[in-house]
Amino acid sequence: MCSCSSTESPNIHSIFPAHQLANETDTFEIFCNATGNPPPVVTWTKIGDNNKVYPTGKSLRVQNAEKSDFGTYQCTAESVRGENISAVATAEIDNCKLTLSIYNFLL
Secondary structure, three states, X not given: OOOOOOOEEEEEXXXXXXXXXXXXXXXXXXXXXXXXXXXXXXXXEEOOEEEEEEOOOOEEEEOOOOHHHOEEEEEEEEOOOOOEEEEEEEEEEOHHHHHHHHHHHHO
């Protein structure tokens, strides 16, 4: 009898939303649907700012967003064997809402 367990390399089935618009001070969230056996460890990095690594988990939530929070984020799923796979998503400032807010303020 084999007591071996099957292993499955990490896989990212989807990252969503892949692109979103938000205002400054809003909250935005990105979900990384990563699987594997055993389940992979998921980490988040902001592209262009590799020193900024976010808490591990399938979901990245940025509250009270500042200009520096907007950009492209990379979700990386890593197995215990060191295999990894990544996907990216982008959060941008919604300039249309910002322009409308300024216009309404000026009226």
